[in-house]
Amino acid sequence: MAVETVSAALTLKDIAREAGVSLATVDRVLHNRPGVRPDTVRRVQETIARNAFHPHVAAAELARGRARRFAFVMPTGANPFMQQIEAYLGEMSAWLSARRLSVELINTDVFDPSVLAASLETLSGDYDGVAVVALDHPGVRAAINDLVDAGTKVVTLVSDVPSSRRHHYVGIDNIAAGRTAGALVGRLVGEKPGKVAIIAGSQGLRDHAERIFGFNQVMASEFSRLDILPLLEGRDDDDRSEQLISRLLDKHPDIISLYNVGAGTQGVAKALTEAGREKQIVFIAHDLTAMTRRLLLQGTLDVAISQNPGHEARAAVRVLLSLARNEPILSEQENIRIDILMRDNLP
């Protein structure tokens, strides 16, 4: 059975002949140019559909001749996850260059809405597409909508602004990620009752808040025997997280699980090992880095919930390119999964 029949490759000329029109008319139909009668449009489109004709992308790209420019607006600072995304973008440079695409990184304080909005406003007109790690704020939403209105394709990355008219979101469902963490905690601690601690960067971060929401949802509905301690805020900082967790462990000898919503995993792990309780406590955190990989292999960390930064980088570029070319997006391919990583399925 052949998925794709091997037929002589059709060209626009063939379509024109079969539809009984000229090349120019086919071109007008194909690019929604005016000056074609509705029934002629229909006849051409039917011929295209009947023959399952798709313009040769290589020829189209070559003829269009334009290089495309994309901008990636990323947070300043040393967030390892963001740095991984940037690194993977760098690895694509040969791929990009062979397609006459350019990607420029623009580092901004994405946590200050006015700064972020101002950054976005400056991009208007200069780029064919923009990927942005966005804060959900009215000013940012307006800036995104302005870009869209100016004809720029916009995708949100890692963190979404659903209320804007962005064309696409590349990232995970953080509520589902939190629910996954909750289910894992509940299942891994076994039958015994006890206390569960949660530490996040800040409740003000949308992704952290959503994860906490999902986590609490599952704990309340399915593992009510477990006692959830009040949320700690470690500000994604190793030292601060370590101190907070150390104190907490001293105070509660009956903690059986720990969920770190954001960064600062190294600090939490240090507190755990210094208390000598890394084997008894089920520890779940986010993201795969050299450090979390080590902690998983050691057994200090039980599960890392992660999203694949390389996949996100490539998906964002591909989606922007498809949008710019008015091609359909392979949604199944660009969908980012919530990865559950344990010691034995590390990539």
Added chain:
Amino acid sequence: MAVETVSAALTLKDIAREAGVSLATVDRVLHNRPGVRPDTVRRVQETIARNAFHPHVAAAELARGRARRFAFVMPTGANPFMQQIEAYLGEMSAWLSARRLSVELINTDVFDPSVLAASLETLSGDYDGVAVVALDHPGVRAAINDLVDAGTKVVTLVSDVPSSRRHHYVGIDNIAAGRTAGALVGRLVGEKPGKVAIIAGSQGLRDHAERIFGFNQVMASEFSRLDILPLLEGRDDDDRSEQLISRLLDKHPDIISLYNVGAGTQGVAKALTEAGREKQIVFIAHDLTAMTRRLLLQGTLDVAISQNPGHEARAAVRVLLSLARNEPILSEQENIRIDILMRDNLP
């Protein structure tokens, strides 16, 4: 910081001018054609490297003008995982057609080495690339090597033949998948001791054997308190698996976990629910289908370990294309992960 500087796009002509040679010479160097003095070759290559020049893929593809044919040799029969791969190949038809690529499915009894080898031999010369779900057998290995020698690019899919000279393997490490299953069983059953049952399609299948090996490895080294029952062979058949498991559950009231290595998950689930023990027994199986999804949501199935069939289909095509074009392969992108799927992180 710009990942990719926005420079005027270079062309072959620019390279020729900068290296002080003609277009023809650059072309000879680029395609390893003879008749160029070694130091001229070096000079041109240095110019290319210095400018990080990559030939425009669209122009190259158009100029080359050849349509490329790929063949996918897949098992006959109703294996749902293979059918999903075939379905995803079908979904790519527009993408393929726009690139003048064709993919043909060839269904063969891949479990009969001589039939598979004969099938592969018939392909020689007709295709630019072949993806094959291969049995690891000397005859098959020889057939693969013959294809490679004839200049055809070969990737093994889902199941590898490491001893052959195939160019690439697209699939997971099944030993690691088995280890992952073992670790999950050990962690999810909690502290209590009890019996663990394993059912596979057949020990003769390489992927099943590897999963069992990995599973036993982890059980022996880390969860020796658990008692592993002798392996059952369900032949990937629902009815047979149901009967075997029903009988087993009757005989052993102290079974606390069940690992299904292959297909037949529906039969196993039926036996579990009819015995009324689906909530007490930790049940782990492979692959995500409509049925395993339903079982996960119901709570009958605790974890599905899977490989993403859409990703495998696309990765196989992309790898074949890169090989045919003599382009580098983005290994991180084409690497297939072992997915741990639970109720809350279903895609």
Added chain:
DNA sequence: CTCAAAATGAGTTGCGTACCTCAAAACACC
């Protein structure tokens, strides 16, 4: 039927590369 507007045909150019031919130049050897 007339005339302007709309629709269509016919044609051109250029995108960057692959692949080819043929002539000219450089070189090696004696």
Added chain:
DNA sequence: GGTGTTTTGAGGTACGCAACTCATTTTGAG
């Protein structure tokens, strides 16, 4: 110096499409 060989240059054609111009035909309104 002449010979033959290797290396290089110059140029052309083709690939399929986008984007454009301009002439011609068709259409519909009056």
